[in-house]
């Protein structure tokens with residue numbers, strides 16, 4: 495009875511297109527039409543491999559924006575299903591600890607959560623791997639999306655992240671919601687390597703075409 499009432503008041507909606515569905519968390523059409531990433535992705539200098547289930551476009555992009563700006567925390571578990579499958583296929587054996595690219599504490603407070611922390615946590619659960627924070631964002635820089643060229647993005651993220659955990663000798667999988675040029679991910683990987691990590695591999699829900 496409660497479940498029926500809950501469905502009437504808050505009908506389940508597709509995570510990707512936002513349409514009302516009978517049950518579950520995604521509609522049949524989206525499942526068939528999602529923009530999977532099939533291209534081999536180039537790595538950046540400080541992380542040694544990268545994997546992402548989706549391209550950052552269309553419904554996937556809109557869905558990730560809804561998670562962040564309309565506070566759809568429950569999307570994290572759905573993303574994690576796809577992400578964990580991709581990680582199993584492409585990064586198995588490459589890491590022993592899962593961590594994430596954090597937003598600043600100020601932004602996490604405003605939003606009420608850190609989207610990458612939620613996604614990485616759910617992914618670690620799905621993969622049954624240890625999960626911990628390794629980085630803190632210590633400087634609230636302008637958003638990377640406001641900067642066009644690669645060198646400006648690189649300068650913008652420089653020294654924004656500090657390692658806050660003992661990572662000596664660790665092989666780390668760093669998860670972010672999206673990877674655009676890879677400048678942020680590379681800076682985070684650099685910080686972890688400087689702190690003594692043995693290797694850093696990367697994964698995101700979606701990856702931009704220009705990566």
Ligand SMILES: [Zn+2]
Pocket residue numbers: 508509510511512513520521522523524525
């Ligand atoms: Zn849909």
